[in-house]
Amino acid sequence: MKRNHEKFIKRSFIALMLLLTIHLLPSCVDLDDNDTKISYVAIGNVIDETSGLKISTDSLLVLYSSTKPTGMTIKSGDRVRVIFNIIGEGGTELGYDKRIAIEEMAIITVGNVLMVDEAGRDTLKDNTINLQGCWVAGEYLNTDITYLGSGSVRHDFYLGYDPMQQNIEGKPVLRLYHDHNNDNSSYGYTYYTLRSFKLSEYNWPTTPPHQFVLRYKNSNSETKDIELSYDPMVKATE
Known part of the structure; x- marks a missing residue:
């Protein structure tokens, strides 16, 4: 049991280090030869959950996921930490900056x-x-x-x-x-x-x-x- 907690803490610290560089996200993310995805983490507030999920991050990026995490009740205004992969670009006409696939999410x-x-x-x-x-x-x-x-x-x-x-x-x-x-x-x-x-x-x-x-x-x-x-x-x- 203790070992599991230590793993969670270690992963959280790694996520925090990624958080500090979230505003430097590249315009596109390539996959390597092993098709390994790059994971990012961000903290922000949910601004729309009517169709998918939009999150306004602390670094002023708007992230969009077409699906919501299963087993979670999420509403607009919730503050969340999200670990994700970038799967596409957004734009002004779409109302978001990055399209993402959510790996994990927690309400803060x-x-x-x-x-x-x-x-x-x-x-x-x-x-x-x-x-x-x-x-x-x-x-x-x-x-x-x-x-x-x-x-x-x-x-x-x-x-x-x-x-x-x-x-x-x-x-x-x-x-x-x-x-x-x-x-x-x-x-x-x-x-x-x-x-x-x-x-x-x-x-x-x-x-x-x-x-x-x-x-x-x-x-x-x-x-x-x-x-x-x-x-x-x-x-x-x-």
């Missing part, structure tokens, strides 16, 4: 920035995580997280602004909270999750581009800070 849980008050300080948990990566794309903060658990209990993740934790001048501190819901992590199984948080819903006290700090507690129970920037005028990652 999206949260907003919570305003943490006295009651929230008593209820929000701050259990440890490993933050494998984080980046801002368009209006979203994306976080690559691994954590320990038994596999039988749901883990929750929140992004919050606590006025009592604002100790960096000119930069709001947003804390990434992890609630393991009393899960027994002594089993030592490692799990992976990708979570997005909508930065556009937060009432920023600064002028754009907004410089801010992402704070979290790592697996050694150390508080870590990462400086990031969010500009509402930039629609996607360059």
Whole structure:
């Protein structure tokens, strides 16, 4: 069981590396002598699911698949991570950039920035995580997280602004909270999750581009800070 989780995490990291170069997709993809297809990964939002599936990616590409993944309920507005092959070109008249064949798809849980008050300080948990990566794309903060658990209990993740934790001048501190819901992590199984948080819903006290700090507690129970920037005028990652 643990081995399967490790494989999934390894594949996710490879997918993340591909994600960072998705905006450099070639105009066509050739197959080698063994007819091996090249797989890509993208994160984006579903913009149309009435006839096939259209996804607007964080790198401003619109992908189209004539078929939907079986066994999944997908609706417009869902945020997804998709692994795919390119099977054709699109165009302005078609309303998409690339025609794709979907290999895998997962719906990403999206949260907003919570305003943490006295009651929230008593209820929000701050259990440890490993933050494998984080980046801002368009209006979203994306976080690559691994954590320990038994596999039988749901883990929750929140992004919050606590006025009592604002100790960096000119930069709001947003804390990434992890609630393991009393899960027994002594089993030592490692799990992976990708979570997005909508930065556009937060009432920023600064002028754009907004410089801010992402704070979290790592697996050694150390508080870590990462400086990031969010500009509402930039629609996607360059």
